[in-house]
Amino acid sequence: MADYGLVTQEQDADTGTASAGQNGVRFISHNYSCAVTGYEDFPSPTVYAPKLPSVSVSPSGEIIEGSSVTLTCSSDANPAAKYTWYKENVNPDLQPLSKEPQLVFSSIQSSDSGEYSCTAENQLGKKTSEYIFIDVKYAPKLPSVSVSPSAEIVEGSSVNLTCSSDANPAANYTWYKENQTLLQRSEGHFHFTSISSEDRGLYYCKSENKYGKINSSFLFIDVQYAPKLPSVSVSPSAEIVEGSSVTLTCSSDANPAANYTWYKKNVNPDLQPLSKEPQLIFSSIQSSDSGEYYCTAENQLGKRTSEYIFIDVKYGPKLPSVSMSPSAEIVEGSSVNLTCSSDANPAANYTWYKENEDSPKASGQIFTITDVRPEHSGNYYCEAQNRRGRHNSTLHLTVMKGKSLLMMIIIGLILVVLLLIPLLLLILRMRKKKALSSTTELNEPVETIELDSCPVYENVSDLQVNTGAETDDEEIYENLKKKKALSSTTELNEPVETIELDSCPVYENISDLQVNTGAETDDEEIYENLK
Missing domain, CATH: 2.60.40.10 (Immunoglobulins)
Known part of the structure; x- marks a missing residue:
């Protein structure tokens, strides 16, 4: 069996070189291997820690x-x-x-x-x-939109709209008002320096980059403003006939909504208005309702008045009024005008008829008859007519014959004379009293005697109107005595020609004022008899 031994060596971690050391190998990079003793040149594979990942x-x-x-x-x-x-x-x-x-x-x-x-x-x-x-x-995420100020927006104020969206790369923004493009830019702001009522409406923005686009939700801009000039309409729009139903409507663009008031021109607006509704309704319009009307629209931001609208009510002729000129008795041979007038809309046409005659006598408001004859006497009637109806009125014409007129003039003069005689007698009596008081003052200068106070003239109040009664001799005697006394007084003070009593016309004719049915009384004879 082979004898294995541990071999140690150093190896540079970067170069992989190693160096031997006592009792083993030390690796800078902690690499390790083993070999059979005597066969150190044939080491085992090296083991070591991970390199930089x-x-x-x-x-x-x-x-x-x-x-x-x-x-x-x-x-x-x-x-x-x-x-x-x-x-x-x-x-x-x-x-x-x-x-x-x-x-x-x-x-x-x-x-x-x-x-x-x-x-x-x-x-x-x-x-x-x-x-x-x-x-x-990534494409833009759903944009968020905001408005500043967030409180009530009043016409004329400054307003900012802001659109923002998460996107990579950064998005470009476009603002729209109800599908109308307003502004396109990389920033998401839209600015109103002075917002107007026309700017009121729905807004939204679009966020877009090369990976996609997306629209924001709608933002409603509610601009508050005073009423605009009201418009007035009339229904029906065709001809307005008396008795029909008519509606006048007033409308004005305003925010908040306006309150309406109706008036008639030339009627005091401080009095009760015709209506405080948008509509003024005539359920059965009359001719008296014709005229010019107007309305006002008002809210807390202001008030506006409409233009006038003329309501022209069409109606048939009213009862005609008829007159005659001259208005006194019509004399045979003179000229007379018969006049007819009627309130109507449109204006009436006039036709004159004589009672019991079928054919018209004349057309027009005035019917003139020249060289009037008795046969013209009778009832005449005038018919006023337009496309809405007709109406007529009658008057009576009486033609006086020439002799009848003369008799009426004589009778009238007699009546006037009879009325004036008592008045004349009253005046003469008053003058008599004044003359008597003046003759008693003999020493008074004659210049004070006025021609108007002729003493004998003033005694005319003693005039007796009789049909055979005897004249009061005593009164006549007194009158004559006063006459002679006055004449003698005048001679003592001033030449007669300055007084001119003889020129008093009333005095000279006083004997003519005695109205009787017998012979005139001779004042001088009566005077002699009384002596």
Whole structure:
């Protein structure tokens, strides 16, 4: 039997050279072998700890999410090393990723990106590899969208929309408003310097790189704003007929929704409004409802007033009013105008008829009859007509003959005279009283005697209207005495020509004022008889 002995030698771990030492071989790299004594030149295979492990990745190109990836750890060791895989920043005391030479990802994910290392170990030692970086490429994940400010957005304010998405490589972003492209850039921000009501709506963004694209969920931008100019509509839109149902509608773009109020032009708006609803309803519209209407739209951010809308209610003629000019008695041979008018929409057409006659006498508002004759007397009626209806009214025309008119004038004059006589007598009596008081003052200058106060004239109130009764002689006597006294007084103070009593027309004709059915009374004779 052969005699085996232990042979020791040193070997440089890097060069593999060895050097012998007493009682064995010392290896810098802890490599060991044995040989039969006497046959040291034929040692056994060397045993040693693992060398620095090398790590490889397959496939060696770009790693895309979802693909299969294998990491391999290898180390020169004798006996063969055992391997363990780790990921950086993961506690190595926890369960290792793998205890196999290969770490296999059957469907690698973006979360698997990172730095990996492995260890190789046998009874003689342990060695850790350098890190290898696994960069998993993947399409953008679902973007998140946000708005700033997050509170109520008021028209005119500044607003920012932000879109962000996890992607490798980094994504490019595009903003849309209800399928309309707004902005495309690498940053996910969209800015409104002064947002308007037109910007209200649904927004979303798209995140995209070369591995894929994905749209965000919708983001609703609710812009608050005052009412816009209200629009007014009328139903039915065709011709509006009296008695029909009509609806006026007011609408305005506003956020929050507007409150509506209806008014009629030229009606005090401080009074009760017509309606506080979006619709103003006439269940049976009347001609008096014609006019201009408007509405207001109001919310907490403002108030706007619509333009006017004209409601033109069509209706048949109302009862016509008829008149005659001249309005007094119509004299034979004169001219007369008969006039007819009626409230109607559209304007009425007028036709004149005479009672019991079928054919019309005239058309138009005014019917003129020249050289009127008695046979023109009678009832005339006017018919007002439009496409919505007709209505008529009657008046009576009376034509006076020429002799009848003369008799009426005479009778009228007699009545006037009879009414004036009592009034005249009252005036004369008052003047008489004034004259009597003035004649008693003989020393008073004659200049104070006014022509208007003719004493004899003033005594005309004593005029007696009779049909045969005797004249009061005593009263006449007194009158004559006053006349002579007045004449003598005048001669003493002033020439007669300045008084001109004889020129008093009433005085000169006073005897004519006595109305009787017998012979006139001679004042001078009566005076002589009384003497």
